Amino acid sequence: MLKCYDCLExxxxxxxxxxxxxxxxxxxxxxxxxxEFPMKGGGYPMPHKNLKKGLPRMLCKECIGTIFEDGFCD
Structure with missing residues (x-):
C-alpha cells in the first residue's frame, strides 16, 4: 500500500x-x-470562455506554495 511521503519524513x-x-x-x-483550477472551454473556431466550475486537483502543500507564490497560476 502507498504511504504518505510527508508522514514518513x-x-x-x-x-x-x-x-x-x-x-x-x-x-x-x-x-x-x-x-480548483479555472478552466477554459471552447477553442478554434469557437471563442474561449471560462467554464462555470473549475476542475478539482489534488496537490501537496509545497506544490501549492510554489504554484501560487511564484505566479504560475493567475
Whole structure:
C-alpha cells in the first residue's frame, strides 16, 4: 500500500489517499489539499470562455506554495 511521503519524513506510518499531480508524492488526508483550477472551454473556431466550475486537483502543500507564490497560476 502507498504511504504518505510527508508522514514518513515525520517518522509516522500513514496510508496515502491520493497523489500530488505536480510532484507525484503519495499523501494522506492531513497533507493533501484539493484546489480548483479555472478552466477554459471552447477553442478554434469557437471563442474561449471560462467554464462555470473549475476542475478539482489534488496537490501537496509545497506544490501549492510554489504554484501560487511564484505566479504560475493567475
Amino acid at each position: 515525520e517518522n509516522k506510518d500513514t496510508e496515502a489517499v491520493g497523489v500530488c499531480i505536480v510532484c507525484g508524492k503519495g499523501l494522506c488526508m492531513e497533507h493533501i489539499k484539493q484546489v
